[in-house]
Amino acid sequence: MLNLDYKAAMNHSQTNFSQRRRWATDQAISFLMQQGVEHPHVLSLGAGLVDAASLPVAEAIQAAQEVLADELRGQSALQYGTTQGELRLRQHLADYQNRLEQTSTPAARRVAVADEIVCTTGSQQLLALLADALFDPGDICLVAAPTYFVFLGVLEGVGARAIALPADEHGLRMDALQAELQRLEATGELSRVKLIYVVSEFENPTGISLSLERREQVVEIAKAWSKRRGERIYVLEDAAYRELHYGAPADAVPRPLGSGPVSHAVRPLPDGRGTDFPLPSVWSFDIVGDTVIHAGTFSKSFSPGLRVGFGLMPRELRDAVNDLKGNQDFGSANFNQHLLAELLGSGRFAIHAEQVRAAYRIKRDTMLAAADEFFADLPGVSWVHPHGGLYVWMTLPPHIATGFDSPLFRRAVDVEQVMYVPGELCFGGPRDERQCNHMRLSFGVQSPDGLREGMRRLSQAVRAVL
């Protein structure tokens, strides 16, 4: 699919690289970044960066001043931390998790504690460490189709197999999950299944969230099959976009996927308090605490440059992640963990997150309005109306390919000077079975004017190839 220089170079290499290194080539993200560098004037709807104007410069300097004002506290922040992460931050994270769960479910089903939390270099490192802890080559991870493409790279990097299962407007389909586990049992491969991966909120790339019912069901299914095979099947809940909820777009009319502009419906909560996020996490349905890993991050809601992510997880996995992280780096940046502890403790993180939501709500609405303006008359083109996150997922007629070597991608980049992420990158499983007619459009980076102009250019490219 990709055609990077180093592929050719590796064929003439004098180095006998490891199998791991060979698995880690061909990363789509590298190609995307290379495209950005080679075409600096291209307007990017591809990059998953966050809005620059929303970045908390004032908050960061204030937190740094507070952490460093006291000599002893400053020294503690600049010293080595622990592999698991700064205790004060982990306590604040436990409180934060408990508050979010209580917002959605007044009678919380379980209580988070600092001891089950590990702090990582973004949540990406947690995903990578979990993959390292669980997967031997050939082991299986069940994912939605489509799903977060960088995690597919992580799975490929450890030689794991991603099996992609159908999703609809309520997220990963539970009937498909059940059927696949039955199929794997029949083929004798059930013992290779280690993990079910779900992005619970505003999935990258589709913007769709896992419904409340399915949050409970996925935990039940994992536990039932764990019991049946006598070994644990974990559920990894990636909640990277949990804070980025904007409510339904004002003009959204729910329609089925693939038949014109669509909205994914968020069902009312059982107590009738409406559709607002946060929903109770998948983690909250794992009462015993032996099945679900909840991965969170401050990269989207605060600052990716601080690179602070975290996970709540069963004790056995926490030990495994700690041991592996001990070899990897024996702890992420302690200073940054002190900054985040300060920001959570002072309440300034919560204030900033509200500002971020307000800014992205406008940009989400701008992109959807531009989609209506420039794409509504195109036959067979539809898109999701996300209630949060950073992406609009657009579907073209089945015969219009969107990949890196498609006429559309070349036309978009070379002629119209606009870039997107080809949807096929987000599908696990065999390449010839992947859907090739989607685009992931990000409203993270561009200003509202840039978003409208980007959508205009993209519609020109689509018109040219239709």
Place this chain on the structure above:
Amino acid sequence: MLNLDYKAAMNHSQTNFSQRRRWATDQAISFLMQQGVEHPHVLSLGAGLVDAASLPVAEAIQAAQEVLADELRGQSALQYGTTQGELRLRQHLADYQNRLEQTSTPAARRVAVADEIVCTTGSQQLLALLADALFDPGDICLVAAPTYFVFLGVLEGVGARAIALPADEHGLRMDALQAELQRLEATGELSRVKLIYVVSEFENPTGISLSLERREQVVEIAKAWSKRRGERIYVLEDAAYRELHYGAPADAVPRPLGSGPVSHAVRPLPDGRGTDFPLPSVWSFDIVGDTVIHAGTFSKSFSPGLRVGFGLMPRELRDAVNDLKGNQDFGSANFNQHLLAELLGSGRFAIHAEQVRAAYRIKRDTMLAAADEFFADLPGVSWVHPHGGLYVWMTLPPHIATGFDSPLFRRAVDVEQVMYVPGELCFGGPRDERQCNHMRLSFGVQSPDGLREGMRRLSQAVRAVL
């Protein structure tokens, strides 16, 4: 050797962990940290932490203010960076490397450029990424005996074999390296050798540096054998302690290792400018730039809490490390890289490093004076007089074991309330072939008074078991 709770727990685990996770258990560092937590009143000569009073609180706040004062620059520091690391920092690092090499060799043999540098989460992450890039299970890394024990854990974690070779007061012995490569060729295992690991300055644990001659020789040997087998054998130069040079102790009398108090002799440079560090790096002898990786860090010389390390490396390896790091975390904390760029650019890092050297010089001298005071009369006890680094390596009579389950360790921790790192942790290869009668004593954490008291207590424990 260790007996941690989770070992028992894993036997009853319902989780089918990966081979990688199983290789990552039994980490000595975890046991040491656990001992510290369980015995909070123990005076630690074990911890590899840096001196708290030397930590740059004022410098950090100033750098944070400068990076964040300008809104655009602040936003750039708080946004995602690149996987390879902030360009401005990499340019400063290249300049820094070139200055250090010019100090030692006026006519520099090669010039560092930003493009060959990758920034990591401490240099530990670089070591781990290189291990991932090179080693398949069963592959071989040649190391000194003793060497940095955390790197031995990294090798174990990827299933690689560490072959430990003799070292003397000039570091890893080149005749032993040659002989081992010949032996491996004879047994048909030469193709499994991927890396030669050397700590070029003040090796953790011995404090011994690789001599100038051997710096050149190790590169020549690696290149010659690479050519002979048609595949690259790399040299990893771990220069974590490069900045921490204090000169020879005032009263040091060079004597051979193992025969009473010893000093490792630093030979005069060829131009007669004396024995001062920095010596030219191993990296500087790799003129073509296809063989040596130079790993550096700001954890010892500035602040471990910022967790900024870096490596200069051949292009093929840089690509491999970038690809693997893309899956691991797609970039270490960008904000911290901006801070270090500011500190290097303003010259404040160099000023701080000089202060750090002055502080550690006093503590090094204090520990050596205490060793003379409390250990000189003990028969068969000797120690290295290091010219830099953070450690004094002490050797007891061969029949006195120092390990976690030895009478000495229990006596030291339980009765005398002092802790050290058992030397046997620092030996690769089969456990029954490891030397068991050494101790690594750190002068990093304790104050001069604490160092003297710790040495007094330790001598009491040694007397009790002699």
